[in-house]
Amino acid sequence: MSREKRVDFCEQCRQKSHYTLQKRKVEKQMKDKVYSFEITVAVCDACGEEMGLPELIDRNIQEIDEQYRAYEQIISMEDMKKLMKIYEIGKSPLSLALGFGEITMTRYLDGQIPSKEYSDVMRKALFEPTFMKQKLIENKEKIASTAYTKAMNAALKLEELFCVSEKMLRVIGYLFERLEEVTPLMLQKLLYYTQGVSYAMKKKPMFVEECQAWQHGPVYPEVYRMFKDFKYNPIDDPRFVIFEGTEDALTLEERKIVDLVVDTFGEYGGKVLEKITHQEIPWQQARTGYSKEMGCNEKISKESIKRYFCDKDEEYGFSTEKGIKKYIQTMLKS
Known part of the structure; x- marks a missing residue:
């Protein structure tokens, strides 16, 4: 039931009355088949009867159209x-x-x-x-x-x-939905921390892709190639409109992980996140023998990411914003 209350003329009460918008099921026969639709109706608060409001007609038509398409698997x-x-x-x-x-x-x-x-x-x-x-x-x-x-x-x-897994695509799409601006550098770090927090909370990776220990921190090469044209600018990519409204492709637990990352690491820009990754063991170990200025495409093993973030989960509690934020502050003070 909607809490939205308005006033209009009720034919039953014969006066202007407050009404409440509610959902009601109706059955309609279309092409020799009976469908059950849920539409919005206005119910008089005084007498409890429906009020025929002309402004709801277009809304009901749209509701029935959307539900009929869903029933018959017709494109919206x-x-x-x-x-x-x-x-x-x-x-x-x-x-x-x-x-x-x-x-x-x-x-x-x-x-x-x-x-x-x-x-x-x-x-x-x-x-x-x-x-x-x-x-x-x-x-x-x-x-x-x-x-x-x-x-x-x-x-x-x-x-x-489609050179990356569907799960990776869904996570990227959800990050774009949650954040107003994301640069390629920031995106790389948020994907890395999504993987890390997934290990901390579920003991398994969010996606199958491997990341590498590049000069500016962990990088997923396939994602780099997708967005390299944006350089240091915020990503404004019309291709990802394809995933709008499809966040249900991630489970509730997976969305919780991404939400935790967005509400903690997502408060910082790419250069700050880069600084934090440079202090973390997985990136450092993968770059053993390389100077800071040298290029490197050594893989950061999933096992090292898992071990590191599971250890930090025990120390800080990575299943909560408070724990992750405490970890971030500790790293920034180092």
Whole structure:
């Protein structure tokens, strides 16, 4: 039940009354099939009857549309918009690239529900850049060269995302969602500490990727290549819109780990985090024999990360913000 209270005319009470917005289940038959939908209704606080408010009509239509698409596994309006955004392509050229009629995407974005067949094509293009590349090549002659080039370049860049594990992608996406600004250097350190806190709390890694002991601290090479063009600037990458609203791909425990990292290590910039990693045993051991200025791609073993962070968990308590913040302050004073 919503706590939101407003006033409008109640036909039962024949006067203006306070009402409360509530969720109510309704059944509707669509295409010879009965569906149960949950919609928002206004209930009069005085008599308990529903009040027919015109402003709820559009809201109810949207609620039913979203739930119907979920029932039938039809792509959502938001995902169709993401498809256009990540491939930097307009409605008409996207329609042609996917093998549809020229105004098909326009109709869908105006509210028409696509068939399951067309929905599956759009969903596959959204999550499989290799498939989108194939469709672009197949329909190249139908699309203006500028639109084709932009979409193909976007597909090639999107492919780079899938050189790391899905778990790594989800963690990166969640870090972007939680933080206003993240530079490549800061991202590398937050991923490293996510791995470390995962070992401290679960005794197992968050993701399978190996990191290396580079000059500026632990680095995941695949992630470096993904974002190297941003250099020291905050990452503003339209490719990650693909993961917006999909944080449920991480378990509650995994999100808790990332939240702990964001609320502690995430309060510092990349250079401060680099300074802390330089004082930690895993990075130091991996760089044995290397001077501070020398390049190095030696692997920081998962076992050394696990051992270090499990030890620090016993000393500080890495399952709490208080414990991690105490560790950070200790390291910064060293």
